[in-house]
Amino acid sequence: MADRRGMPILPVEAYTSRAWFDREQERIFSRTWACAGLAEDVAEPGQYVSVQAGLNNIFIVMGRDRRLRAFHNICRHRGTQLLRAVGKTQRAIVCPYHDWTYDLEGRLVSVPDRERQFPGVDLDCVSLKKASVDLWRGMLWVHPDENAGSIMDWFGEVEPHLGPHEVDELAEYPKGRTEHTIEANWKIVVENYIDGYHLAHLHSGTLGMYDHSRIESGFVGPHFAFWEPLAPDYAKDVEKNSPYPLVIPAEQAGAWVPMLFPGIGLAETESTWSLFHVNPISPDRTRVVIRTRVAAVPYRAFARQAARSRRFWARRVSGKFEGHGDDPMASGDFMAEDIYACEQQQRSLRSPYFEHGPSSEGEAGVREHQELVRRWVEG
Amino acid sequence: MDGGFHRLRVAATRAETERATSLVFEVPEGLREAFRWKAGQHVTLRFHLGGEEVRRPYSISAKPEGGRLRVTVKRHESGLVSNHVNDRVAAGDVVEVMPPFGGFYLDPDPRARRTYYFFGAGSGITPVFAMIGSVLGSEPHSVARLAYGNVDAGSVIFREDLTRMEEGSDGRLLVRHVLSSPSRASSPAPWRRGRVDARCVADFINEHPPYAQDTRYYVCGPGGMNAAVRRALLDIDVPDTRIRMESYGPVEPPDDSLAGVAAEATVRLGGATLTVPVAAGQTVLAATRAADETPPFSCESGVCGACRAMLRRGRVHLRARMALTDADISRGAILTCQALPITPRLTVEYD
Ligand SMILES: Cc1cc2nc3c(=O)[nH]c(=O)nc-3n(C[C@H](O)[C@H](O)[C@H](O)COP(=O)(O)OP(=O)(O)OC[C@H]3O[C@@H](n4cnc5c(N)ncnc54)[C@H](O)[C@@H]3O)c2cc1C
Ligand code: FES
Ligand code: FES
Ligand SMILES: [Fe+2]
Numbered sequence: 001m002a003d004r005r006g007m008p009i010l011p012v013e014a015y016t017s018r019a020w021f022d023r024e025q026e027r028i029f030s031r032t033w034a035c036a037g038l039a040e041d042v043a044e045p046g047q048y049v050s051v052q053a054g055l056n057n058i059f060i061v062m063g064r065d066r067r068l069r070a071f072h073n074i075c076r077h078r079g080t081q082l083l084r085a086v087g088k089t090q091r092a093i094v095c096p097y098h099d100w101t102y103d104l105e106g107r108l109v110s111v112p113d114r115e116r117q118f119p120g121v122d123l124d125c126v127s128l129k130k131a132s133v134d135l136w137r138g139m140l141w142v143h144p145d146e147n148a149g150s151i152m153d154w155f156g157e158v159e160p161h162l163g164p165h166e167v168d169e170l171a172e173y174p175k176g177r178t179e180h181t182i183e184a185n186w187k188i189v190v191e192n193y194i195d196g197y198h199l200a201h202l203h204s205g206t207l208g209m210y211d212h213s214r215i216e217s218g219f220v221g222p223h224f225a226f227w228e229p230l231a232p233d234y235a236k237d238v239e240k241n242s243p244y245p246l247v248i249p250a251e252q253a254g255a256w257v258p259m260l261f262p263g264i265g266l267a268e269t270e271s272t273w274s275l276f277h278v279n280p281i282s283p284d285r286t287r288v289v290i291r292t293r294v295a296a297v298p299y300r301a302f303a304r305q306a307a308r309s310r311r312f313w314a315r316r317v318s319g320k321f322e323g324h325g326d327d328p329m330a331s332g333d334f335m336a337e338d339i340y341a342c343e344q345q346q347r348s349l350r351s352p353y354f355e356h357g358p359s360s361e362g363e364a365g366v367r368e369h370q371e372l373v374r375r376w377v378e379g
Numbered sequence: 380m381d382g383g384f385h386r387l388r389v390a391a392t393r394a395e396t397e398r399a400t401s402l403v404f405e406v407p408e409g410l411r412e413a414f415r416w417k418a419g420q421h422v423t424l425r426f427h428l429g430g431e432e433v434r435r436p437y438s439i440s441a442k443p444e445g446g447r448l449r450v451t452v453k454r455h456e457s458g459l460v461s462n463h464v465n466d467r468v469a470a471g472d473v474v475e476v477m478p479p480f481g482g483f484y485l486d487p488d489p490r491a492r493r494t495y496y497f498f499g500a501g502s503g504i505t506p507v508f509a510m511i512g513s514v515l516g517s518e519p520h521s522v523a524r525l526a527y528g529n530v531d532a533g534s535v536i537f538r539e540d541l542t543r544m545e546e547g548s549d550g551r552l553l554v555r556h557v558l559s560s561p562s563r564a565s566s567p568a569p570w571r572r573g574r575v576d577a578r579c580v581a582d583f584i585n586e587h588p589p590y591a592q593d594t595r596y597y598v599c600g601p602g603g604m605n606a607a608v609r610r611a612l613l614d615i616d617v618p619d620t621r622i623r624m625e626s627y628g629p630v631e632p633p634d635d636s637l638a639g640v641a642a643e644a645t646v647r648l649g650g651a652t653l654t655v656p657v658a659a660g661q662t663v664l665a666a667t668r669a670a671d672e673t674p675p676f677s678c679e680s681g682v683c684g685a686c687r688a689m690l691r692r693g694r695v696h697l698r699a700r701m702a703l704t705d706a707d708i709s710r711g712a713i714l715t716c717q718a719l720p721i722t723p724r725l726t727v728e729y730d
Contacts, residue, residue, distance in 0.1 A: 064615040066588035091616075104616060134492070134592045150492045150593075152520045168590075 008356040009370035012349050015185040020377070021283045028262050028376045030054030033154050035264045035277055036133075036140040038172060038291055041086070042068060049086045049140070052279075056144040058131045059083045061093075063104045070133035070142045071106050076126050093128075102128055137266075138167035138293070139275065155260070161225035163256035163268035164248050169296060170273050176292025182339050184346035186263055186280035189288065191369060192342050193276065194224045194259050197362030202341055205318040206334035209234045210255050219368050222261035226365075229254045230270065234312075241312040244271040245295040245305050259365075261372065271295075284346055290335075382673035384425050384475040385410055390447070391470050395536045399453040399502065400465045401440065404476060406448050416443050416479035417486055418513040419506040419597075419625070422450065423477040423677040423685060428463060435460045436677040436685070438599075438625075439479060440505040440537075442512030444487075451536060453502035477677070480685060483625035485510040485597065487517035494589035495521060498608045500528035500575050500600035503627060504536050507599055511541075515548055522550070522590060526583045528557040528575035528600065553587060575604055577611035584615070598624040602631070602682075602701070629680055629699050637696040639719025645692075647728040648674055657720050663688075663695065663727055664715040674715065674729060681717040688715050693725035 014020045034053035041049050048061035050073050057073040059082070073081050075095040082093050082102075092109065093102045101110040106128035111118065132148040134141050141151055152159075182189055192198070200212045210228045217226040230253050234241060238253045246253070253270035260266065263278030273293040281287050295301070320337065323330030328340040348354050359367055387404040394400055406414045416422075421438040437450035452464040468474065483506060485495075495514055499507045504527060514523045529535045535556065545552045555570035557579055573579065596617060598608045605626045612622055641659045645652060646667055657666040664686050667674045677685035681699030690711050695718040697703075703712055715727065 065594075065612070065617045066584055067594050067617075068592050105618065135590055150490050150520065152492045153490060156490075156520070 005359045005367060007359045007367060009367060010187070010374060012354065014373070015187060015346065015349055016283050018283055021280065023377050024280070024373070025054045027379070028054070028373070029280070030056055030144055031376075032262055033141045033143045033148070033151060034058075035275070036060055036142050038275070038293075039135050039138050039140060039168065040172060041140060044088070046088045046090060047086075048083055048089060050083055051140075051142060053131075053142055053144050056131070057081060058142045058144065060133050060140060060142060061089065061104060064091075068133045068135070068140070069104060069106070070131040071128040072131055072144070074129070075100060076108065076128060082128075106130060137162070138170070138273075155223070158220040158223040158225055158258065158260070161220055161227075161256075162258060162266070163254075163273075164252050165268050165273050167273055167293065170247055170293035171296035173272075173292045173294045176272075176274070176290065176294070178290045180288045180290070180335070180339060181281070182286045182288060182342055183284060184286055184342040185284055186278050186286045187369070187373060188342045188345050189278050189286050190259055190263055190265075191366045192338055193257075193265050193278075194226065194365035194369060195363050196226070196365070197360045198341070202320065202337050203334045205320050206332060206337065208316060215362075217365060219365065219372070222372055224259040224261075224365050224369065226257040226259075227254060228257075238270060241309045242271045243306065243309050243313060245297050245301050246270055247273060247293075247295050259369075262376075383477045383675060384423075385413070385478070386473045387448075387476045389468060389470050389472045389474060392468065395451055396453075396534050398465070398534065399451055399536050400468075401449055401451040402464065402468060402474070404448040404450075404474070413478045414448055416448070417484035418442050418509040419484035420479040420481040421506070421677075421683065422448070422479055423683075424450070424460070424464075425475040425477070426460060426463060428459060433460055434477075434677050434679070436481075436683045438506035438509070440508050442509045442516060444513060444516050446509070446512065451502065451505045453536065477675075477685075480677075480683075481625070482684065483597075483599070483623055485513055485595075485623075487513045487521075489517060489519065491518055491593065492520035492591040493518070493522075493593045493595055494591045495523045496584065496589075496594065496596045497523065497525040497527075498575050498580065498596070498598045498600070498604075499525065500604050501534075502536065503600035503604075503625075505599075506625060507597060508537050508540070510597060511544065511552060515544060515552060520591070522552070524553045524555075524583070524587050526555050526557055526570075526575055526579060528559070528579075528604070530559050531561050532556070532558065532569075533562075555583065575600065576607050577614070580608055580611035581615060594621060596622045598622065600627070602626045602628050626682055626701055629682060629701060631699070633681075633698040633717075634696075635698065637719065637721060639696060640721060640723060642693070642720035642723045642725055644720065644725040644727055646672070646674075647726070648672060649729070657725075660719065662698075662716055663713075663718040663720070663725070667715070676716050679716045681714050684714065686714055686716040687712055688727050688729045689713070690718075691726040691728055693720065693722040695719060695725065696721050 036051035042062050045062050045064045048059050050059040059073045060068050060070045077100050080095050080097040082095055099112050103109050108126040130146040132143040134151040136151050196215045209231050211231045215228045239250050256268040258266050265276035267274040275291045277289045279287045317332050319330035319332045321329045328336035389402050390405040391403045416439050421436045423434050423436050425434045440451040441449040452461050454465050455461045497507045511523050514521050541554045545554045557575050558569040561569050598605050605624045639660050642657045644655045644657050646655050655666050655670045675685050677683045682701045684702030690713045698717045
């Protein structure tokens, strides 16, 4: 084929091999800020969550001063994992193996039978290894390196390209929390997210409320920024026709859909704010966790807004194809459409006849993301 | 210049409350460098009142970035210098000022992202006001929170400035007033009655938990308040390394358990080595001044650290030691204004 704009930048193995996967875990996911959930997941002293950041398991716990601390979740004795997924502790962390006990500053404060078992061994300076932790845009963030520096060194440049949302003032909508296991490499999921070309096509029936002809997007450092305005007929009466109460002023209505590196997508729209967290599980399997926030207003306001906007949406959303409800292409659900497209691509990578075709203007972000991954993995 | 002091003209004065006045100084071009300060540092003022030389430290109440050198002095009941400043000093007067100094400061870092908690009372707002200005102006990713204790709304120094800064801060500054005896029509209504004490500290942090997780705690008020706030912070597991304090008065009464003996001190000061006789009960500073020398000093109460020196030989008893950390003391630092010899020979070296 003549001009493929240098595609593919990454070889097929980047999407299928264990060696590539392991290298990405080590070189990308162990060296960047990892999203550990929403701020409200750790909201009380003693509460903790643990999170995998590449090769590192890290837990975040809140102290009585309401400050978050983050430590590598490995006992300084023989490395046993200290805390499981989520929970609440008192003022100490006890290893299940030999009951070594640490305080919330990570200091080893008690060792059973210490005099007899460790005669002459200095255990006074033993501490859990620290990680960095911060809150940003209503999300919890950890970095495996205690001296990672300010999180603004990482996100400061892209922040002005994100939505005008006061994320902390929105409230999580519990039913908006979904998890999807996708049979595709994490980069296919990310590339689909930043591919502006497919929006008007794969999602012709589902994302027509935005004007895909006026997209503004591009990389800002390692992060992909994306904005598009509402479609004119929706914009005309967005206060009435928005499916949920607005979360930003009507004059600013639009969608900011950045993909922060690596694999942390946001969808910040006029009526919702969502996290689209891409977690690599294996070379051909990815888990996406979606968390959604909406306006922090009483239930009545949602009911009223749904009633006002029902007529508008009934005419607006449909499946791409006619068919049964369980066919993703007939579902009228853009997430189902995306998952379908990702899994189909992954499958085709196995075909000896697979060959990359030319890449469009609207896929510039895809090319740049591949380039970015290549640099991190080689670097 | 004389003994470290420079004669600066008062450019303007402003009454901040019925009992507090600000002095803005004119710093001539040639002294700009010497009078560069960090938010939170203080200058020492010297006056000759009733035939006596008196010195007092006053924090600079303006941010260094573009601010003018300014101090704000609150009257003390029958206080010598504070009343003199409030009653007598006017624009155009010349005052002797020693350049900025002090370890209680905040160096803004434009890349940092921090939550600052400030606890202040009364005139303790002065360095904090400069620090808040620096954070708002020069640390765009950081936020500041102030719990400020006073008797009543009328005695709140910088009340209007703080309100204006809070309103214009886009949520980056939060100010909460704690009044011990608010009048009924108090405006603005206080966040709570009482003092900046342990309960207040815990409630303030619980109501306004840190957002940026790199937290710093700055405390400035009377000695008793400082001690209480620090204890309250340690009590909820704030690491000591994150707390900075400055006290305007001693926390505890001086430790007079040891009397001090007559001694001969070898004093190294400004490149010279002198032999100074110290009488029993006399401080090293007093003895050095009695020998017509000009050692540095300011508060003479062990609070500011201006008189600090290193003890190279012998031993002394420190009547107060607020301005020194345990680490300073283990390295041999002493406060000469509080040091009584307990060995007959000493060697003391000023920085
Ligand atoms: C680092 C530092 C920074 C400071 N910054 C400021 C500031 O920014 N603004 C500010 O206003 N102050 C500040 N101070 C306090 C200031 O230095 C003075 O201590 C204060 O102004 C009182 O001085 P004075 O001469 O008026 O009172 P003094 O005459 O020294 O009296 C001090 C107190 O002792 C009492 N007293 C005096 N004589 C007697 C007596 N015979 N019997 C019983 N009690 C007596 C007085 O009533 C008064 O309460 C700071 C202090 C330090 C250490
Ligand atoms: S491994 Fe944790 S106590 Fe032994
Ligand atoms: S002069 Fe202030 S501590 Fe000695
Ligand atoms: Fe899509």
